[in-house]
Amino acid sequence: MSRRELADFLRRRREALHPDRMPAGAVHPHGRHARRTPGLRREEVAALAGMSTSYYERLEQARAPRPSPQVLTALGTALRLTAAEREHLARLAGQIPPRTDEEAVRPPVPEAALRLLHRLGPLPAYLVDERENILAWNTAATALITDFGRLPVPERNVVRLAVRLGGTLCSAAEGAEGDFARQSAAHLRAASARLPGDRALGELVNEYAAHDADFLTGWRSHAVDPVPALRKRLRHPELGELDLEVQTLLVPGTELRLVLYSAEPGSASAAALDRLCAAATPAP
Structure with a gap:
């Protein structure tokens, strides 16, 4: 049980609840507007x-001592936690045991996931683990982003690529970079509860926090609910700026995620993406 992390998580979630959006009788009748602190009061x-x-x-x-499952259920309801936040709360409270060192070793990528990855054709995609390490990718992803196979293994990481290639891979237009940073913070915050004390994960968090204020804000907020899709504007060296949608799907039975890039049908970005991937795909 991590008492300090649990305390911080509860405080952050309490402060995020707006009194005016709570049902009648849930907050003090004279205290909805006369508040010196954000969110609900402890009482x-x-x-x-x-x-x-x-x-x-x-x-x-x-x-406090370790809260019981019943207490955690009550807190989850009171704080209006999502399913992901309830699981995170249970991990912080020690009700879900952390992963062992053996379990934390990088698992093999399921063959079914690899087959799916390479059958996506012109859709750039890659598989990542809970530490944001890129484990496998298709030809279209290489054409769009970089040749992952030429990178040292420690550099095959979504966060490290954002730090090293952020100016090329993602512009700050329309808040795309901030959304990506906050999503990464949510993924890594959830992973940190599953893998407490993981040195590689801690180094990655420190590295990105020093680079990106949006990531640091997301990390400190204890957000663990990443959005399944976000917009990203990539600056490709040959095609210029591409306005893309990035979708993330969980591989069932694993902690792996499939990340896919696509563009709005009929858009200039879609046409450019099709040309890029067609040129990169070898003829049968």
Whole structure:
């Protein structure tokens, strides 16, 4: 159990709840607008969860013993946590044991996932693990982003590529870079609860936090709900700027994710992407 991380997570989620959006009777009737701190008060969360204020205060002060599953369920309801946030809460509270060193070793990529990856044709795609390491990719991804096979293994990482090639791979237009950074923070924050004390993961977080303020904000907020799709504007050296959509799919039964790039049908970006991938695909 990580009392400090648990306390920080509870405080962040409490502060994110807007009093005006809570049901009648959930907050103090005279306190919706006269507040010196953001979100709900501790006593309000305690009342919603059906526990004493003193006990909830000890949880936020990292002084309480391990909460029971029943307490976590009540807190999840009171704080309006998503399914991913409830799982993260349970991990921080020690109700879901962390992965062992043996389990944390990079698992083999399932053959079915590899077959799917290479059958995507003109859709650039790659497979990543929970540390954002790029484990496999298709020809279209090489043409769009970089030749991953020529990179040293430690550099085959989505976050490290964003740090090293951010000016080429993603512009800040329309908030695309910030969205990507916050999504990466959500993935890595969830992974850190599954792999507490993982040195490689910690180094990666520190590296990106020093590079990107949006990532640092996302990390500190304890967000663990990444969006399944985001917009990204890539600056390709031959084709110029491409406005793309990036979708992320979880490979069932694993912690692996399939990341796919596509463009709006009929758009200039779609036509450019088709030309790029057609040129990169060898003739049968």
